[in-house]
Amino acid sequence: MEDNFELVYVYAGHGKNGAVFEEIPAQFIKANQYKILKSPGLVQNLAKGDVIEITGKAEHPIVISRGGNFCIQMYFPTKIDLNKLSLDIKLKLDGTLDSANEDVCSFSIPSSNGMNKINQYFNELKDETQAEWYYANIYKNIDNPSDETLLNWWNE
Incomplete structure (x- = not known):
């Protein structure tokens, strides 16, 4: 893992008691943008190497680019x-x-x-x-587990 990292709170979904977040090590890029340094255990649609933007709200981060x-x-x-x-x-x-x-x-x-x-x-x-x-990072609609539409980012 990179030496220069911080822990970011990434929205994972809603539970019985409201929004659920996972703490993920990431490298700061610029305001609200981070490179994920370890694949998450709970959050969907992310993997190590992805660059994301966190809005600060209880919503899924935006994937800027995939890390492969x-x-x-x-x-x-x-x-x-x-x-x-x-x-x-x-x-x-x-x-x-x-x-x-x-x-x-x-x-x-x-x-x-x-x-x-x-x-x-x-x-x-x-x-x-x-x-x-x-x-955990191949499906388009991560809020609907029965929707198996693929993102196909690995074929691009």
Whole structure:
């Protein structure tokens, strides 16, 4: 991670008690614009390397540019060896384990791997661990989980 960073509060959605935010390490670019330094574990539509604009309101940030990474969020029902997993992700996908909080992990995986290779890796991991996983930054309508319209930024 970059030495020059700050924690920014990024809107993740609404919960029972109102707006929910996630603290994400980012590099300041200019007023309200930041480069994300780690893929989030809760916020949708962002990954490491993306440049965003935060409006300061309880609304999703605006993505100015994509950093070329998929954000994979994964939920593990049992404890796993995070050091082994982190090394495996690095060696097989040139990715990083960006956060781990109890049973939730987020990963940054370069889109250059291609979705077939990424799907195969994470589906095999799911078979081994019974973990659930998904791409957190590929869907157009992040407020409607049943809408699977893709952004296709990785094909541009």
